[in-house]
Amino acid sequence: MCGTTLLLFSSLGLFAAEPRVADEREVLLVSAAASLKGALQDLSTQFALENPGARIVLNCAASGLLLRQIEQGAPVDLFLSASTREMDRLQKAGGLLGKSRTTFASNRLVAVYGPGAPTPSSFEDLRNRRFARIAIGNPKTVPAGRYAAETLHALGLWRDLEERLVFGEDVRQVLEYVARGDADAGLVYRTDLELLGGKVRLGPEAPEHTHAPILYQAAVPAGAPHPEGGRRLRSFLLSEAGQRILARHGFLPAPDSTP
Amino acid sequence: MILPAFRLSLVVATLATLIVAILGTWAGWILARQRFRGREILDALLTLPLVLPPTVTGYYLIVLLGRRGLVGEPLFRATGWSVPFTWIACVIAASIMALPMMVRAARVAFEEVDPRHEIAAATLGHGRSSTFFRVVIPLARRGLAAGVVLAFSRALGEFGATLMLAGNIPGRTQTLPLAIFEAVASGEDRTALWLSLLLTSVSVVVVLMVGRLAKWKP
Numbered sequence: 001m002c003g004t005t006l007l008l009f010s011s012l013g014l015f016a017a018e019p020r021v022a023d024e025r026e027v028l029l030v031s032a033a034a035s036l037k038g039a040l041q042d043l044s045t046q047f048a049l050e051n052p053g054a055r056i057v058l059n060c061a062a063s064g065l066l067l068r069q070i071e072q073g074a075p076v077d078l079f080l081s082a083s084t085r086e087m088d089r090l091q092k093a094g095g096l097l098g099k100s101r102t103t104f105a106s107n108r109l110v111a112v113y114g115p116g117a118p119t120p121s122s123f124e125d126l127r128n129r130r131f132a133r134i135a136i137g138n139p140k141t142v143p144a145g146r147y148a149a150e151t152l153h154a155l156g157l158w159r160d161l162e163e164r165l166v167f168g169e170d171v172r173q174v175l176e177y178v179a180r181g182d183a184d185a186g187l188v189y190r191t192d193l194e195l196l197g198g199k200v201r202l203g204p205e206a207p208e209h210t211h212a213p214i215l216y217q218a219a220v221p222a223g224a225p226h227p228e229g230g231r232r233l234r235s236f237l238l239s240e241a242g243q244r245i246l247a248r249h250g251f252l253p254a255p256d257s258t259p
Numbered sequence: 260m261i262l263p264a265f266r267l268s269l270v271v272a273t274l275a276t277l278i279v280a281i282l283g284t285w286a287g288w289i290l291a292r293q294r295f296r297g298r299e300i301l302d303a304l305l306t307l308p309l310v311l312p313p314t315v316t317g318y319y320l321i322v323l324l325g326r327r328g329l330v331g332e333p334l335f336r337a338t339g340w341s342v343p344f345t346w347i348a349c350v351i352a353a354s355i356m357a358l359p360m361m362v363r364a365a366r367v368a369f370e371e372v373d374p375r376h377e378i379a380a381a382t383l384g385h386g387r388s389s390t391f392f393r394v395v396i397p398l399a400r401r402g403l404a405a406g407v408v409l410a411f412s413r414a415l416g417e418f419g420a421t422l423m424l425a426g427n428i429p430g431r432t433q434t435l436p437l438a439i440f441e442a443v444a445s446g447e448d449r450t451a452l453w454l455s456l457l458l459t460s461v462s463v464v465v466v467l468m469v470g471r472l473a474k475w476k477p
Contacts, residue, residue: 068443068444068446141444177426180321181326181327
């Protein structure tokens, strides 16, 4: 009798000790533009706290490359791109799930320069030959590079600067070039400064209307293994908590008029 | 995109192969014939680019040749010029990566040359360099030729270290492998296909040449 009671109580103890997790440990693969990495790390931590049993795996790279991966069937649960172009392509090819596409943040293009480099006071300043090498993202594959090219064209600087441009394969690389001193200035997003701490300094912001608004969009790809999880994470990005974390990293909220 | 990359690749690979043919033959000769302490360590060091991930080699090259690099900084201070983002960086990266192939091939080729030929040549009045160029090299030509061909193909296909040191700048440092990478990443499938076929054709020709050389009677 005593033995049975003991057995009963100890098994209850086992049940109590068992952590409360979802039946399946849900691992969500998120492909995100490189510029979101810092914010995503905080967002993932917060999301995991609010959704025990969910774990987020981040795959950060240039949006163009991520798009190609998804087109080739990568099992991505949520795609976060730094522009609408990649999303347009995916949507046109039928690669997005229903109405999951939303804008969740925006950003601004700025010039940065490294320690020991001349200080640009405006984008026009870059015409000066002292800026022997100016790093931007590859306009073919990096949205930040496209915006940079747009701005330079709008300001009439492209022709003068073109031969001095070096392309980075993603934003981090652009910052690396500047921090290393191999490029004298770089054009990146305002939010990217946090990527390299104090090694790179903030210069002037791109004048208004020299580039299309930089919109960050989220969507669940059609082939997502965990579409529900993807949707939940997307909602989290749009929630107050998510938006607060994004703001902390320098992102601006989505403009109201966007789809 | 295709033609500039093709032209640049050919120029870079040819220059790199020339550099490597000379340096590699010299190093192979020293490793084959001289006995000295640390000989195997030298061999290991020269083989390093073959076994290290190209990005690690690229990193070391940046540390050495970047504007703030060990060699790069004095160079920049003196001339206002630096290696990264120039076609010269492509040549350097390709050379470093191709060198081990030449060194190994040359060493083996020279080790297979009977030293008695050199002694015989000396008794016939040849000086050291005359012996080397007119006796040893012809005897070792099969192995040396194979080394050159392998070095060329390695230099042509170089990607990782090139991307890190030279960057991917169309028209200036974008070699064929870099162009393929960009074409794939930007969805230009047709271009990617053509570039890959081009590179494959050149590589097939190279492999065929190596095969022919193996059957060449010295």
